[in-house]
Amino acid sequence: MIDLNLLRENPDAIKASQRARGASEEIVDEAIAAEVNRRAKLAEFESLRAEQNAHSKTVATAPKEEKAALVAAAQVLAANVKAAAAAATDASEALDKILWQIENVVCEGVPAGGEDDFDVLREVGTKPNFGFTLKDHTELGLDLDILDLERGVKVSGSRFYFLKGMGARLEIAMMSLALDQAAEAGFTALITPTLVRPEVMAGTGFLGQHADEIYYLPADDLYLTGTSEVALAGYHRDEIVDLTDGPLRYAGWSTCYRREAGSAGRDTKGILRVHQFNKLEMFSYVEPEQAEAEHEKLLAWQELMLQKCELPYRVIHTAAGDLGSSAARKYDIEAWVPSQETYRELTSTSNCTTFQARRLNMRYRKEDGKTATLATLNGTLATTRWLVAILENHQQPDGSVRIPEALRPYLGGTEFIKPKVKA
RNA sequence: GGAAGCGUGCCGGAGCGGCCGAACGGAACAGUCUUGAAAACUGUCGUAGUUAAUAGCUACCGUGGGUUCAAAUCCCACCGCUUCCUCCA
Structure with missing residues (x-):
């Protein structure tokens, strides 16, 4: 939720943000009107209520x-009072309804425009130059017998898969490496619930435009999370x-868990876009003044x-x-995927400033003893999708895959995943 | 799934229609005392809205409704916790 003080004092800043996002500017004026109305109705109710309270006291002490x-x-x-209270409640709900539609105010320097209008900040590393016919990760997975897509479909339908043998172990090795790095940087490890209440899902900003991306269990009124960010934000x-x-x-x-409702036909091959995967997510609660600096740190760790x-x-x-509704700034890291000769997103880190915290009612105590809304940030540290890039970039002429050195300690020192030799 | 009990401030714990935003105790913080500390004593000690205001007013005693001139206190529903039974990885 946006800051009401900002709405009152500098609505043009919010309008500028809406413009950059390609969202409605009129809604800001609606919000201002609703906010003025809410205050008026609330004041009316409160003064009537005060009158009633005072009168009630005379009743209590009056002679029989x-x-x-x-x-009478x-x-x-x-x-x-009852009528005034109802009017105040209505006015407050009307304001909320508008406020919850306004997405976070973007930070300075965020490029305007849509999905294709990103800025490339830097390219790092050397793209592999294969002297042989390369395989994509699906082929590699099949040939190395570490990925079973057919049986995934048989058991659960399209976009499901089994990671098998060294495939399963590679993912767990990667997660362990990531978890160790996070712990070293001072992160507390959490294994989080993946079913959450509606208030938490809404609070993190996932029930807006893309609500149909999310699995929902009507019998229990619970949502399956598409990222542990949801539980991590709800934690406090x-x-x-x-x-x-x-x-x-x-x-x-x-x-x-992701329904991938709007992506029929996209990335249907392999495990690039699936309904279920694993992820290690970094999440920070910081003072708002430190949010930008923390964001750079998250990016550096990624x-x-x-x-x-x-x-x-x-x-x-x-x-x-292209920002999520909660994000004020977002960096993505895209890894080179040789078979597609393009970069594909492996991580994302968002600075949500005070937007999520305000929705979820999370504050911190300042030095002067007062409370203030804090800021939240999140960032991916490893996901199943990384296996695509690891397998493809490190494939060898003989069809094997070289395991990056940092991962080897987690795989008993294994240096290569080799194709099974047929008898 | 069945039965009973319970949900109050940072914690413990009273209150069970008006004098209750809430006794009392502990913790914490500030001060007095002390070379310093402890102890003792004194004071402060929930969150939010409204407002120029740390004045006043308003709201909040699990959540949402209801009864009443008036609800932490009565009624209903829901959620959660504890214990017992049943079941179970």
Whole structure:
């Protein structure tokens, strides 16, 4: 949710953000009108209520014979209060309805425009130059017997898969490497719930435009999360946390579920776009003034992890129109996928400023003892999709795949995943 | 799934229609005392809205409704917790 003070004091800043996102500017004026109305209705209710409270006290202390008359007068007051309370509630709900539609105010320097209007910040690493006919990750997975797509479909339908043998072990090795790196950087590991209540799902900003991307269990009124970010953001819901020792950092591991409703026909081959995968997510709770600096740190940790996996990549600065509703700035890291001769997104890190925290009612105590809304940030540290880039970039002429050195300790020192020799 | 009990401030714990935003105790913070600390004593000590205001007013005692002039207190529903039974990885 956007800041009401900002709405009152500088609505043009919000309008500029809406413009950059390609979203409605009129809604800002609607919000202002609704906010003025809410305050007026609330003031009316409160003064009537005060009158009633005062009157009630005289009823309590009045002698018996005067009570009947006083109660009769009080009944009129009570009716007025009830009407005023209803009007105040309506006005408040009307405001909320508008406020929840306005997406986070984008940070300065975020490129305007849509999906294709990102800035490339840098390209890192060397793209492999194969002297042989390369295979895509699907072929490699099949030939190495580490990925079983057919049986995934048989058991669960399209976009499901089995990771098998060294494939399964490689993913767990990667997650362990990532988790160790996170722990070293001061993150607390969390294995999170993947079913969450509607309030939490809404609070994190996932029930807006893309609600149909999310699995929902009507019998239990619970949502399956597409990222542990949801549970990690909900973790401190309705709390006033202590940030005097620095940011609270969590590394959440979970399985993630996505319906991929709007992407029929896209990336149908392999495990690039699937309904279920695993992810290690970094999540930070920080003072708002530190959010931009924390964002750069998250990005640096992501790059470090990509480098440990020896993957060529580029960092892009996402345009305003392609930001999630909660994000004020977002960087994606895309790894080179040789079979597609293009970069594909492996990580994403968003600075959500105070937007999620305001929705989820999360504050911190400042030095002067006052409370203030905190800022949240998130960033991917490893996901199943990384296997695509690892397999393809490190394939060898003999069909084997070289395991990056940093991963080897987690695989008993194994240096190559080799095709099975047929008898 | 069945039965009973319970949900109050940072924690413990009273209150069970008006005098309750809430006794009392602990923790925490500030001060007095002390060379310093402890102890003792004194004070502060929930969150939010409204407002120029740390004045006043309003809201909040699991959540949402209801009864009443008036609800932490009565009624209903829901959620959660505990114990017992049943079941189960």
